[in-house]
Amino acid sequence: MAGQVNPDLAKERENASFNTQKLTNLLYGGAEKVRRRRYIESLAFSDPAYSGDEDPVFMSREELYSSQLKRALTTVQRVKELNITEEDLSTYRNAALSGGMPGLALTWIAFIPTILQQGTEEQKQKWLKPAQDLSIVGAYAQTEMGHGTFVRGLETTATYDPSTQEFVIHSPTLTSTKWWPGGLGKTSNYATVMAQLYTQGKCYGPHNFMVQIRSLEDHTPCPGVTLGDIGPKMEGNANDNGFARFDHVRIPRENMLMKFARVEPDGTYVQPASSKLAYSNMVYLRGTFVMSAAQALASASTIAVRYSCVRRQSEMKPGEPEPQILDYQTQQYKLFPQLAAAYAFWFAARFMTQQHASITGSMEKGDMSGLAELHALSAGLKSYTTAVMSAGIDVCRMSCGGHGYSHASGLPALFSTGTSLCTAEGENTVMMLQTARYLVKCFVQSQSGKTLSGTVAYLSAVQPSPVSGERNMSDLGTQVTAFQHRAARMVRHAALQMQTEMQKGKSREDAWNSCSVLLIKAAQAHVHSFVVRNFAETVQTVEVEESVRAVLTSLCQLYSLHGITEHAGDFLMDGYLTGRDIDAASSLLSAVLAQLRPDAVALVDAFDLHDKMLHSVLGRYDGRVYEHLYQWAQKSPLNKTEVHESYYKYLQPFLKSNRAKL
Numbered sequence: 001m002a003g004q005v006n007p008d009l010a011k012e013r014e015n016a017s018f019n020t021q022k023l024t025n026l027l028y029g030g031a032e033k034v035r036r037r038r039y040i041e042s043l044a045f046s047d048p049a050y051s052g053d054e055d056p057v058f059m060s061r062e063e064l065y066s067s068q069l070k071r072a073l074t075t076v077q078r079v080k081e082l083n084i085t086e087e088d089l090s091t092y093r094n095a096a097l098s099g100g101m102p103g104l105a106l107t108w109i110a111f112i113p114t115i116l117q118q119g120t121e122e123q124k125q126k127w128l129k130p131a132q133d134l135s136i137v138g139a140y141a142q143t144e145m146g147h148g149t150f151v152r153g154l155e156t157t158a159t160y161d162p163s164t165q166e167f168v169i170h171s172p173t174l175t176s177t178k179w180w181p182g183g184l185g186k187t188s189n190y191a192t193v194m195a196q197l198y199t200q201g202k203c204y205g206p207h208n209f210m211v212q213i214r215s216l217e218d219h220t221p222c223p224g225v226t227l228g229d230i231g232p233k234m235e236g237n238a239n240d241n242g243f244a245r246f247d248h249v250r251i252p253r254e255n256m257l258m259k260f261a262r263v264e265p266d267g268t269y270v271q272p273a274s275s276k277l278a279y280s281n282m283v284y285l286r287g288t289f290v291m292s293a294a295q296a297l298a299s300a301s302t303i304a305v306r307y308s309c310v311r312r313q314s315e316m317k318p319g320e321p322e323p324q325i326l327d328y329q330t331q332q333y334k335l336f337p338q339l340a341a342a343y344a345f346w347f348a349a350r351f352m353t354q355q356h357a358s359i360t361g362s363m364e365k366g367d368m369s370g371l372a373e374l375h376a377l378s379a380g381l382k383s384y385t386t387a388v389m390s391a392g393i394d395v396c397r398m399s400c401g402g403h404g405y406s407h408a409s410g411l412p413a414l415f416s417t418g419t420s421l422c423t424a425e426g427e428n429t430v431m432m433l434q435t436a437r438y439l440v441k442c443f444v445q446s447q448s449g450k451t452l453s454g455t456v457a458y459l460s461a462v463q464p465s466p467v468s469g470e471r472n473m474s475d476l477g478t479q480v481t482a483f484q485h486r487a488a489r490m491v492r493h494a495a496l497q498m499q500t501e502m503q504k505g506k507s508r509e510d511a512w513n514s515c516s517v518l519l520i521k522a523a524q525a526h527v528h529s530f531v532v533r534n535f536a537e538t539v540q541t542v543e544v545e546e547s548v549r550a551v552l553t554s555l556c557q558l559y560s561l562h563g564i565t566e567h568a569g570d571f572l573m574d575g576y577l578t579g580r581d582i583d584a585a586s587s588l589l590s591a592v593l594a595q596l597r598p599d600a601v602a603l604v605d606a607f608d609l610h611d612k613m614l615h616s617v618l619g620r621y622d623g624r625v626y627e628h629l630y631q632w633a634q635k636s637p638l639n640k641t642e643v644h645e646s647y648y649k650y651l652q653p654f655l656k657s658n659r660a661k662l
């Protein structure tokens with residue numbers, strides 16, 4: 001059944017208004033980086049060690065766990081053999097492990113970064129190399145059965161004993177059982193454990209400790225440690241998210257990660273520059289989730305847009321051939337905002353990475369002034385982008401009709417993996433409230449005359465009175481200003497409402513809770529406005545061919561206009577935009593949908609996502625959907641025999657006895 005590209009898809013590619021490759025180069029930081037990434041991916045895709053396994057959706061949990069573990073270990077061997085550099089590591093691993101993240105990967109994505117972020121130079125010397133070589137395998141064990149969000153409420157204790165210079169790690173209650181950490185159940189032999197630090201009779205709050213949990217000889221749990229897997233989840237079942245209980249487990253003093261806070265041999269506690277530095281690894285990981293959100297939405301858009309050009313259904317004009325479903329405006333309205341958001345988040349993720357590097361660089365030199373903004377930005381962006389991504393993938397799934405609901409589409413797995421990012425690394429509502437907290441603070445400062453800077457600078461310029469006059473709603477500058485006005489008004493409104501509640505006698509905490517829906521909406525509006533501004537600035541300033549800039553400009557317009565029309569009430573509330581402006585935005589939106597239609601396939605192709613990363617029959621690059629859908633179904637374990645064994649066990653006797661009764 002091998003053959004050419006589906007003619008509809010081929011035509012789409014021929015008719016694009018820009019060179020796809022140029023846009024791919026822009027997304028990945030240059031032609032050389034694209035070439036390198038493709039080469040590294042090809043090493044994994046062509047390696048027989050990674051092929052041969054069945055499609056993960058047909059595997060049992062145990063098969064999936066062991067198959068992905070085996071693959072992960074093969075990557076370690078190959079990385080050495082092929083001399084894969086640090087820069088190419090994640091590309092290689094993602095390609096080799098695209099069937100599902102194994103528990104072992106937490107060593108790379110959470111355990112090593114925690115040592116890097118929280119360890120002293122000596123501690124890095126001691127543990128980084130073994131972790132990188134996988135002589136030790138580690139989990140990030142913070143969340144407990146009773147507490148995930150409220151880190152200050154964690155119950156695991158680390159009590160310092162100066163007589164032996166050891167910490168005693170203990171789980172005093174059932175709810176203090178560590179619960180959820182990836183790789184903790186079966187794979188890891190070490191974990192960084194977040195525990196309440198007690199020394200000299202005083203509690204100093206949560207700190208990170210390096211704890212050996214399994215024997216390095218036979219992998220049995222260390223004395224005093226009880227371990228296990230927490231059971232199957234919505235997705236991510238190659239990962240042994242686990243539980244751990246500690247019964248007075250002793251670890252050396254040097255196993256407290258002491259880059260920031262320290263405990264001296266005599267038990268004296270030495271304060272860090274900020275108590276929140278113990279959370280720095282969370283800030284880092286949240287930042288990385290922004291790119292994960294962009295990539296997940298890019299994958300879903302790729303699948304749905306390609307399929308929508310292959311799929312023909314219904315009759316638009318009597319007697320004419322059935323149209324490609326992407327020709328329906330409603331289909332474009334479902335998919336193009338997801339596509340635009342994927343681009344917007346891609347550029348936002350790039351900004352986030354730069355900000356993280358720049359602010360942590362200053363923090364290394366002792367300047368903590370950027371910490372609050374970094375936390376607010378990473379928490380807000382993580383929350384906003386993962387929420388839009390999760391909802392957007394489901395829109396893509398529904399846009400593919402019945403076939404979207406099949407695992408063959410790749411969309412169910414993409415959704416259930418993607419949606420976990422709304423909860424992991426800080427639950428989204430809680431994260432958005434952290435951003436709101438920062439915004440309220442900034443607003444109060446601006447009221448007392450302070451000039452704000454960074455991503456909140458615009459809050460100082462809030463204009464409560466309506467601005468009148470004709471607007472060109474297609475202008476990116478006009479759109480950015482409208483988003484900033486909306487956010488500033490909503491932040492102001494939420495903050496003033498809080499003040500009113502307090503004036504009426506409520507405590508600050510009660511006022512906060514009774515305004516928290518307003519606060520969340522204000523913070524979302526702030527992040528939305530940041531994403532729009534960053535997208536617009538990128539489009540306007542990036543060095544790229546004009547045809548690419550033109551299509552990106554349309555995409556950015558679409559992203560803004562979609563936001564304005566979907567949240568029209570927010571923009572109309574104080575009369576900043578008028579009903580006529582919203583009408584104009586709606587008409588422009590329709591026009592931009594039509595304008596983007598011929599470029600839709602080229603825009604998803606530019607994400608350069610290999611079929612082996614997409615795992616989707618519907619999203620195949622060659623568009624040969626139907627024949628592969630048929631082939632894929634043949635692999636269903638139910639089709640292994642012509643007559644299933646349950647027929648003999650249940651159906652046959654049942655039918656026989658029923659027939660006998662007739």
Ligand SMILES: CC(C)(COP(=O)(O)OP(=O)(O)OC[C@H]1O[C@@H](n2cnc3c(N)ncnc32)[C@H](O)[C@@H]1OP(=O)(O)O)[C@@H](O)C(=O)NCCC(=O)NCCSC(=O)CCCC(=O)O
Nearest residue numbers: 142148149150151152182276279282283371375424425426
């Ligand atoms: C919700 C908070 C932020 C609350 O913390 P708190 O100490 O109670 O703070 P508060 O009283 O609300 O505020 C006190 C202050 O601390 C600030 N702050 C809070 N967090 C940070 C930070 N990271 N950096 C810098 N500053 C931070 C807040 O903004 C407050 O500042 P302020 O007092 O207003 O100046 C915290 O407990 C938290 O971060 N919870 C989320 C837990 C989390 O993210 N867990 C992740 C587990 S690992 C994981 O999920 C891995 C998944 C991997 C995979 O995908 O598989």
Ligand SMILES: Cc1cc2nc3c(=O)[nH]c(=O)nc-3n(C[C@H](O)[C@H](O)[C@H](O)COP(=O)(O)OP(=O)(O)OC[C@H]3O[C@@H](n4cnc5c(N)ncnc54)[C@H](O)[C@@H]3O)c2cc1C
Nearest residue numbers: 140141142143147148149180181182420424425426427429
């Ligand atoms: C796939 C996956 C992987 C994970 N991996 C790890 C890992 O490797 N290591 C690890 O330590 N943990 C891990 N976790 C745990 C994860 O970090 C927590 O589940 C997450 O931080 C949310 O905390 P929670 O479960 O306590 O939610 P809860 O806080 O109980 O949330 C329940 C509800 O309460 C609301 N709520 C809670 N507090 C507030 C508040 N202050 N204001 C308003 N509403 C509030 C939330 O908005 C939510 O609606 C993982 C979780 C998942 C799903």
